Amino acid sequence: MNSQYDVHGVGSSRSEVFGWLMQRITGIGLVLFLMLHFWVQHMPTGFLATAAEYSEILKGLGEKGPEFAGAIAEGKIREALPGEHVITYSKVLERLQAPLWKMIDIMLLFFALLHGMLGLAKVLGDYIQRSSLRKAAVICCWAVTLFLAVQGTVSVMTVGMN
Amino acid sequence: MLAVSGFAHQVYRIGMQQNIERSGPSRDNPSFRTFLSTASSYKVRAGMAAWLLHRLTGLALVFYLAIHIMGLRSLSDPAAFEIYITVYRSPLFKVAEVMLLGAVAFHAFNGLRILVQDMFFRSERQRTLFYIVLALTVIVTLAGGVPVIFPYFIAPLLP
The missing domain is CATH 1.20.1300.10 (Fumarate reductase/succinate dehydrogenase, transmembrane subunit)
Structure with a gap:
């Protein structure tokens, strides 16, 4: 068999064992983090604004500056339906004031990125048979991961600083 | 561990050999076409x-x-x-x-x-x-x- 189609360490290479173990650890972590994430961002709890609260918030924003008033008039920022709970900037800011929440969100970000990119690299490796292309794909994956990790961390750490 | 990885490698080599034989002229790009034909033959x-x-x-x-x-x-x-x-x-x-x-x-x-x-x-x-x-x-x-x-x-x- 041509060496360029050769497999790299099926079940024996250290990096494969590392990837497998990382998928297990980040996977279990993600189950816990995502339960919390879903509860906080998608369920009707105090972390979101009720329809009445959101109406008040929009009133305040409309007086705050023309960019808000314009977006509300154009329907780009919309009132909540009866019974709807809305993610809103002030609530997110309030939650992220706590360093613990910042840490939880950044942990979630890193776990998700690591788990996703290890998985994606594995899937790509299954379909790309030429080892040089496979290496290039893995390098691309990690470059994107690094970029997204920096982007996400900056977004979470600098919230409310402007 | 060594025996298991040796066995896995053997299975992989046989699979690859069949893949290349089956794919014929598209040997340099065997993945997608063989994937479709293999996938459609599975129950x-x-x-x-x-x-x-x-x-x-x-x-x-x-x-x-x-x-x-x-x-x-x-x-x-x-x-x-x-x-x-x-x-x-x-x-x-x-x-x-x-x-x-x-x-x-x-x-x-x-x-x-x-x-x-x-x-x-x-x-x-x-x-x-x-x-x-x-x-x-x-x-x-x-x-x-x-x-x-x-x-x-x-x-x-x-x-």
């Missing part, structure tokens, strides 16, 4: 369905993760953030939100199944475990999805 069983769904939901989630992180850049601008959230509150996105929960739930439960199976169960329990995974996915998607779509699709139907 889909629980194990393969689990593998395929795990892979498809995984790819969808990693794609969404990248979009989500890029969207969070709007946290630097309160007006942009409210506009971004309003887009995600349109009825179509509410349906997508439930589908996202379904994908996460399946991927999580199936991942836990793989973990449990590796540690405690023998092969004859696999199919039962997969059906449990499907049932839990449906339950969690409904339990989490109904509150999400309620103001949009259920409340208007109520008198």
Whole structure:
């Protein structure tokens, strides 16, 4: 068999064992983090604004500056339906004031990125048979991961600083 | 360990050999065409369905993760953030939100199944475990999805 189609360490290479173990650890972590994430961002709890609260918030924003008033008039920022709970900037800011929440969100970000990119690299490796292309794909994956990790961390750490 | 990896390598070599023989002239690019012909010759069983769904939901989630992180850049601008959230509150996105929960739930439960199976169960329990995974996915998607779509699709139907 041509060496360029050769497999790299099926079940024996250290990096494969590392990837497998990382998928297990980040996977279990993600189950816990995502339960919390879903509860906080998608369920009707105090972390979101009720329809009445959101109406008040929009009133305040409309007086705050023309960019808000314009977006509300154009329907780009919309009132909540009866019974709807809305993610809103002030609530997110309030939650992220706590360093613990910042840490939880950044942990979630890193776990998700690591788990996703290890998985994606594995899937790509299954379909790309030429080892040089496979290496290039893995390098691309990690470059994107690094970029997204920096982007996400900056977004979470600098919230409310402007 | 050495024996196991030797065996796995042998299986891999035979598989690759067959793949290359079957693919004929498209030897340099054998993956997609052989994938289609091989996939269509399989009868889909629980194990393969689990593998395929795990892979498809995984790819969808990693794609969404990248979009989500890029969207969070709007946290630097309160007006942009409210506009971004309003887009995600349109009825179509509410349906997508439930589908996202379904994908996460399946991927999580199936991942836990793989973990449990590796540690405690023998092969004859696999199919039962997969059906449990499907049932839990449906339950969690409904339990989490109904509150999400309620103001949009259920409340208007109520008198």
